[in-house]
Amino acid sequence: xxxRIRGITRRHGLLLGAAVLGAxxxxxxxxxxxxxxxxxxxxxHTDPALIAPFEEAHGVKVNLKExxxxxxxxxxxxxxxxxxxxxxxxxxxxxxxxxxxGLLAELPADQLPLNDIFDQxxxxxxxxxxxxxxxxxxxxxxxxxxxxxxKVDPADMRDLTSLWSDKYKGRIAVYxxxxxxxxxxxxxxxxxxxxxxxxxxxxxxxxxxxxxxxSVMVGExxxxxxxLATGEADILIGGGEWAVAVMQAENPNLDWVxxxxxxxxxxxxxxxxxxxxxxxxxxxxxxxxxxxxxxARLATSSCFxxxxxxxKAGAALSDAQKAALRWDEQEAFLAKSYRYFIPDAxxxxxxxxxxxxxxxx
Amino acid sequence: xxxSTPRQSSTRARAxxxxxxxxLWTGAFFLAPLVIMALYSLWQRVGTRLVTEFxxxxxxxxxxxxxxxxxxxxxIEVTLIVTLVSVLLAYPLAxxxxxxxxxxxxxxxxxxxxxxxxxxxxxxxxxxxxxxxEGGILSNLLLDLGITAEPVSFANNRxxxxxxxVHFFVMLLTLTIYANLVQLSPSYRKAAADLGAGPLRSxxxxxxxxxxxxxxxxxxxxxxxxxxxYITPQILGGNRELLLPQTIMLQIARRSDFPMASAxxxxxxxxxxxxxxxxARWLKIDRV
Numbered sequence: 001x002x003x004r005i006r007g008i009t010r011r012h013g014l015l016l017g018a019a020v021l022g023a024x025x026x027x028x029x030x031x032x033x034x035x036x037x038x039x040x041x042x043x044x045h046t047d048p049a050l051i052a053p054f055e056e057a058h059g060v061k062v063n064l065k066e067x068x069x070x071x072x073x074x075x076x077x078x079x080x081x082x083x084x085x086x087x088x089x090x091x092x093x094x095x096x097x098x099x100x101x102g103l104l105a106e107l108p109a110d111q112l113p114l115n116d117i118f119d120q121x122x123x124x125x126x127x128x129x130x131x132x133x134x135x136x137x138x139x140x141x142x143x144x145x146x147x148x149x150x151k152v153d154p155a156d157m158r159d160l161t162s163l164w165s166d167k168y169k170g171r172i173a174v175y176x177x178x179x180x181x182x183x184x185x186x187x188x189x190x191x192x193x194x195x196x197x198x199x200x201x202x203x204x205x206x207x208x209x210x211x212x213x214x215s216v217m218v219g220e221x222x223x224x225x226x227x228l229a230t231g232e233a234d235i236l237i238g239g240g241e242w243a244v245a246v247m248q249a250e251n252p253n254l255d256w257v258x259x260x261x262x263x264x265x266x267x268x269x270x271x272x273x274x275x276x277x278x279x280x281x282x283x284x285x286x287x288x289x290x291x292x293x294x295x296a297r298l299a300t301s302s303c304f305x306x307x308x309x310x311x312k313a314g315a316a317l318s319d320a321q322k323a324a325l326r327w328d329e330q331e332a333f334l335a336k337s338y339r340y341f342i343p344d345a346x347x348x349x350x351x352x353x354x355x356x357x358x359x360x361x
Numbered sequence: 362x363x364x365s366t367p368r369q370s371s372t373r374a375r376a377x378x379x380x381x382x383x384x385l386w387t388g389a390f391f392l393a394p395l396v397i398m399a400l401y402s403l404w405q406r407v408g409t410r411l412v413t414e415f416x417x418x419x420x421x422x423x424x425x426x427x428x429x430x431x432x433x434x435x436x437i438e439v440t441l442i443v444t445l446v447s448v449l450l451a452y453p454l455a456x457x458x459x460x461x462x463x464x465x466x467x468x469x470x471x472x473x474x475x476x477x478x479x480x481x482x483x484x485x486x487x488x489x490x491x492x493x494x495e496g497g498i499l500s501n502l503l504l505d506l507g508i509t510a511e512p513v514s515f516a517n518n519r520x521x522x523x524x525x526x527v528h529f530f531v532m533l534l535t536l537t538i539y540a541n542l543v544q545l546s547p548s549y550r551k552a553a554a555d556l557g558a559g560p561l562r563s564x565x566x567x568x569x570x571x572x573x574x575x576x577x578x579x580x581x582x583x584x585x586x587x588x589x590x591y592i593t594p595q596i597l598g599g600n601r602e603l604l605l606p607q608t609i610m611l612q613i614a615r616r617s618d619f620p621m622a623s624a625x626x627x628x629x630x631x632x633x634x635x636x637x638x639x640x641a642r643w644l645k646i647d648r649v
Contacts, residue, residue, distance in 0.1 A: 178615065232496070
């Protein structure tokens, strides 16, 4: 009995070994046949509708690793071997520190559609260093006000101060990111985001406390947009096209606007890693994403929408898509927008303390 | 002290051999990370730099800044409420399963009870959000029954966090208490009845004391899992207040301040260790 069991086990073991070896060989053969590109991205790049056309056109496989927060991405890079990653989607404001860390390769400006990019989102002070280009802005949008127009007066939404009034008490969700939200508070107080200094923080804290009293919740992307979608909140401060455009097909009452005091401009950029061994393919990927078709697909990604940096993407977007993005108002919106305030480390720590106190209030 | 025989040495070597994988595992995945975390907590993030000189500044800041200390107090409060409510709900449920459900149905009843937990923890938390939020199932039910005239929200507050936690931990506690109850010999209750004790008195003086170890083990597990949980308060609490794990995440996600986050995590570890010591002392674990 024992020997029979042993015999079966040995035979099965041999078969299993052969199967594993065969699978390994076939995997190696497949891997060898298909070139692969490894990209660290935001969730909007994981939409198959965006990636599949590039893979088919070039006969390659794009491996996507989604991350949240530049800190998390840098931790991934740190734990990887040089050359593991080829393409990097990164928050516009964080490009300088990544360039400073020596992680990015120079991009050939003459091979990218820089002239087609909205002037206000060129941000060459961020993407360039010592005359060399290291990243290109691919998508942008606003941290402003999203709302349900069946429940609030849309005219009120153009005035930030209305969110501090009793009229909307208990109807507001707050996006949980201290930099754009404190920038918006600064605008409400009649300052520019760059005017924020340590001595202004006590007054800003009072404003935040008042906002908290009017709010029903403070949440990150999913929680805050869920609050708006379920009717838990009628207004999302810090929201924008990214918070409502995907849901507008189901709920056309969801809308967004840039208030008269101004809005906060967010941006994301695309770069190639310095240690990439597939820089040519990586560049082709960047060129595809920056093409009008790639830009239109990125702008309307199933994860979140945002304005394409390339103006020519408008030709590839439908009227309904452009309406959701408020395409025709972009010039005016951009003129009234401020980029994320980047405090120095000391002020940053103080601002986070104020924000933590606001959450705890 | 007599020298050990070759047989004893061989037995000892074999015992160490069996222990080695567990020791390596514990060393690599518990002790080493803990030591690293303790070291980090004594370092400091200054600007964007990590200063590796030993300092207690992170611990000082934790106790000096009331909004940080409050997150620990909030965590303890919420955890105690969750543990208490879960025990109060789980005990009757476990008792019904062990005493009133026929033996052949007990396994099926247990499987049915834990079936919802085969879904993702995050999805379950978001599901609760849909139940508790304004326009959600609970609000609509109250409207339909005429109990409320306007939609009501039960989400985004401490109550919602407690509900989300209790939903999970009642089952955990039910299983530990049930395991304790079914092992209890009926002879104890029969003896109590023979001595004239009614069902209530028998329960109070015999069954309950004998199942206290099960309650304590379940309550401790609930405490540990609850006080360290980030997802439930983040999804259901609406950031109306911060619990300690949320404050830890805030330090990491927003400022990459790993030293401060490590200090907060060490405080959390200290609280859990104190509770463990109290439980171990009460249960006299060293005598088991």
